[in-house]
Amino acid sequence: MAQGRRIAIYGAGYIGLVTGACFASLGHHVTVVDIQQERIDMLNAGRVPIYEPGLAELLRDHGDRLTFTVDGRTAAARAEVVYVCVDTPPTVSGDADLSRVWNVVRVLEGAERLQAVVTKSTVPVGTGARIRAALDGMGLVAVGYGSNPEFTAEGRAVGDFMNPDRVVVGAADDATARLIAEIHQGVNGPVVVMDVESAELTKLAANALLATKISFANEIANLAEAVGGDAASVLQAVGMDHRLGAHFLNPGLGYGGSCFPKDTTALKTLAGSAGYHFQLLAAVIEVNSLQQRRPVIRLKEALDGLSGRTVAVLGMTFKPGTDDMREAPSRVIVGRLLAEGATVRCWDPLAPDVSGAEPWSATTRHHSPIEALQGADAALVATEWPALQQVPWQEAAAAMARPLLFDGRNALDPAEMTAAGFTYLSVGRADLPPR
Ligand SMILES: NC(=O)c1ccc[n+]([C@@H]2O[C@H](COP(=O)([O-])OP(=O)(O)OC[C@H]3O[C@@H](n4cnc5c(N)ncnc54)[C@H](O)[C@@H]3O)[C@@H](O)[C@H]2O)c1
Ligand SMILES: O=c1ccn([C@@H]2O[C@H](COP(=O)(O)OP(=O)(O)O[C@H]3O[C@H](CO)[C@@H](O)[C@H](O)[C@H]3O)[C@@H](O)[C@H]2O)c(=O)[nH]1
Numbered sequence: 035m036a037q038g039r040r041i042a043i044y045g046a047g048y049i050g051l052v053t054g055a056c057f058a059s060l061g062h063h064v065t066v067v068d069i070q071q072e073r074i075d076m077l078n079a080g081r082v083p084i085y086e087p088g089l090a091e092l093l094r095d096h097g098d099r100l101t102f103t104v105d106g107r108t109a110a111a112r113a114e115v116v117y118v119c120v121d122t123p124p125t126v127s128g129d130a131d132l133s134r135v136w137n138v139v140r141v142l143e144g145a146e147r148l149q150a151v152v153t154k155s156t157v158p159v160g161t162g163a164r165i166r167a168a169l170d171g172m173g174l175v176a177v178g179y180g181s182n183p184e185f186t187a188e189g190r191a192v193g194d195f196m197n198p199d200r201v202v203v204g205a206a207d208d209a210t211a212r213l214i215a216e217i218h219q220g221v222n223g224p225v226v227v228m229d230v231e232s233a234e235l236t237k238l239a240a241n242a243l244l245a246t247k248i249s250f251a252n253e254i255a256n257l258a259e260a261v262g263g264d265a266a267s268v269l270q271a272v273g274m275d276h277r278l279g280a281h282f283l284n285p286g287l288g289y290g291g292s293c294f295p296k297d298t299t300a301l302k303t304l305a306g307s308a309g310y311h312f313q314l315l316a317a318v319i320e321v322n323s324l325q326q327r328r329p330v331i332r333l334k335e336a337l338d339g340l341s342g343r344t345v346a347v348l349g350m351t352f353k354p355g356t357d358d359m360r361e362a363p364s365r366v367i368v369g370r371l372l373a374e375g376a377t378v379r380c381w382d383p384l385a386p387d388v389s390g391a392e393p394w395s396a397t398t399r400h401h402s403p404i405e406a407l408q409g410a411d412a413a414l415v416a417t418e419w420p421a422l423q424q425v426p427w428q429e430a431a432a433a434m435a436r437p438l439l440f441d442g443r444n445a446l447d448p449a450e451m452t453a454a455g456f457t458y459l460s461v462g463r464a465d466l467p468p469r
Contacts, residue, residue, distance in 0.1 A: 038062050038099070039217055040147070042113035044106065044138040046073050048084055048292070048358070049154060049184050050119035052191040055089055058096035059196075060220045065101045065109040069137075077102040085357040085384060088192035106141040115217065116142060117182075118153045124296050128303035130158050139165055143172045150178040150210050156237050156297055157181075158304045162204065162230035178210030181230045183237030188291065189355030198223035204233020238304070241297040242315055247282040248289045249321040255285030255462030256328070265462025266444055285461045287367065287416060287442040288325035290352035292360040295322070326366040329442050332459060333412050334374060336438055341375030344435070346410040348403050349417025349443075350382035350394075357384045364416040367442075369393040381406035383421055404430050412438040418445035427454035 038061045043054045046068035054066040068074050073083050080097075082090045093100060103109055110116060120134035135155060142151065151169060153162060166179045181204035186194035201218050203225055205211035215225045228236070254272075255265035265285050273280035289295070298319050305312040334340050352362040359365070369392070371378050378397040388394040400406035403425045407413055413434070415422060422445055431437035431454050439451060440459045451458040 040112060040114045041065070041117060041217070042067060042106075042109040042115070043117045043119055044068075044109075045119035045121065045134075045155070046070070046077060046083070046102065047119065047121060048086065048188055048191065049186070050117075051077075051082070051084065051093070052086060052089060052186060052195055053117060053119055053154060053184070054100060055092035055096065056192065056195045056221075057217065058099040059092055060217075061099070062217065063099050065103060065113065067103055067106045067109045069104060069106075071104055074102045074104050086191050087189065087355070092192060106138065110142045110145040110148065112147065113145065114147055114149050115213065116145070116148060116151045118151070118155050119184075120155055121292075122155045122157055122296075124299055128299045129307075130156070130296075130300045132157060132161060135161070135165070136168075139168050142169070142174065145174070145177075148174065148177045150180055150213050152180040152182045152214060154182050154184050156183060156241075156293070156300075157234060158300060159231050159234045159238070162234060166206070166230075178205065178207055178213065179230065180205040180210045180214050181233035182214055183233055185237070185240060188358055189353065196221055201225045202233050202236050203227045204230040204236075206230055238297055238301040241294055242301050242318070244282050245289055245294045245298050245322070246314065246318045248284075248294075249318040249325075251283040251285045252288060252325045252461075253321055256325075258462045259464050262464045266460075269462075284444070286325075286444065287329060287363040287461075288322040290361040290363045290365075292358060295319075295361040298322075326363045327370060328461075329367055329414055329440050330370040330374065333371075333414065333438075333440055336440075336457070336459065337411055337436075339374075340371060342377075343375075343411040344377040344379065344409060345371050346379045346381070346403075346406040346413045346434075347371075347397075348381050348406065348413060348415045348422060349419050350380055350385040350388075351417050354417055354419045357386055359385055359388060362417075363442075365393065367414065367416060368397060372396050379406045379408075379410060382417065383419055404433060408433050410434050411436045412440065415439070415441045415443050415445055418443035422446065427451060427456065431455035 040063050042065045043050045044067045046066045054064045058064045076083050118138050122130040125131045162181050203211050203214045211227045258265040269283040273283045302312050302315045337343050350364045380397050381400045381403050407430045437455050438457045444460050
């Protein structure tokens with residue numbers, strides 16, 4: 035086990051909490067800071083504000099090495115290492131909003147025990163250099179600076195953190211690189227050391243390439259719908275080439291979540307601001323945006339118009355295994371369905387209450403898939419929740435006004451659905467909807 039360091043983590047969200055809990059499990063003494071008093075009160079009461087498998091258990095088991103506070107200044111004064119894990123959402127110009135990062139940097143002034151400031155938030159290339167200059171300006175010249183971007187995926191973040199494909203460490207000096215590597219002792223994965231700018235770019239490049247694979251798979255699927263072929267079989271066979279890899283080739287409704295949409299736009303914007311037109315990434319983003327509209331076009335064709343029709347949307351979160359609704363494709367789809375005049379009935383097992391927000395306020399939410407399907411003219415699978423495998427589909431088909439299902443995630447067995455009485459449409463097959 036690593037020598038226990040005093041680490042202050044800023045941001046008690048998906049990344050800060052997982053990082054804090056995992057560092058505590060490695061033997062470090064961790065203070066997690068957030069500006070939301072309610073969030074800190076919850077954590078101090080032993081409750082976890084987000085859904086992430088395994089997180090609650092880690093927080094409970096290592097509670098003696100974990101503290102939660104809104105007092106960022108005191109946490110900084112006591113810390114040897116500061117980890118910046120705040121959100122970096124997009125601004126209107128598509129850049130990353132770094133205001134929360136700067137709010138953290140400001141509270142570090144006078145932090146005498148500090149040895150290193152490490153950014154885990156996803157930031158544009160050049161941010162580290164600016165933070166370095168700010169630290170120097172505050173007299174923290176001897177404090178090292180590092181970039182340690184995060185690659186965990188939601189819903190499996192604890193496992194990803196403890197067993198990463200790589201830990202990327204960007205640092206200008208050896209001592210800081212060694213310190214960050216030392217903090218990770220016990221993590222089961224290789225440490226890759228590089229300069230700060232390279233680490234910042236690695237994070238954005240990795241997400242951009244993953245998004246590119248998804249958009250490519252979606253384009254092949256769209257082409258298969260037009261010319262014939264089953265994209266799922268095609269992409270499975272393509273992915274069996276070890277040089278390409280089987281992952282992230284599932285066509286569907288496009289990528290969503292708090293990272294891919296934001297980070298692809300941030301990288302494209304970063305390039306544009308440097309005078310470089312990142313054409314490939316621009317196309318990846320556009321394909322994704324169009325992909326979220328396709329199911330509505332296909333349902334409109336299949337139902338001869340959507341006005342006055344009822345559509346059951348099964349799944350709301352951006353992927354299964356998370357309660358995160360950020361940039362969920364379902365949101366665009368539901369917005370489009372409503373704009374076409376459809377009535378929308380929703381189901382999701384984990385999505386938070388969003389009934390006050392657009393477009394959900396104009397929909398109804400139901401406790402089970404079968405309840406959402408009652409009287410519907412069509413069903414649309416927007417998130418491939420495992421619970422959908424357990425739905426009594428024959429009964430569901432009978433409960434609908436018309437047993438038409440568009441499987442936007444290719445999650446269900448076409449033969450089973452057809453046997454249950456459905457007209458089954460999926461992504462990437464030239465199965466023309468009946469009129
Ligand atoms: N969510 C992911 O799976 C993931 C994966 C890799 C990287 N990232 C990156 O990590 C960063 C954090 O993402 P997230 O999903 O955890 O965000 P989040 O919104 O879940 O959490 C961020 C937290 O930071 C808090 N915060 C804001 N300003 C603060 C301040 N000045 N001091 C202390 N706390 C403050 C917020 O109140 C919030 O609780 C982002 O840059 C994101 O791009 C996220
Ligand atoms: O073949 C695929 C794989 C994924 N998706 C979609 O892509 C989105 C993102 O999925 P996933 O990558 O599993 O979730 P995230 O939790 O957003 O994780 C991504 O974003 C994080 C934040 O930067 C990174 O740390 C992770 O490495 C990266 O996988 C979701 O809408 C998925 O439905 C597809 O459509 N097809």
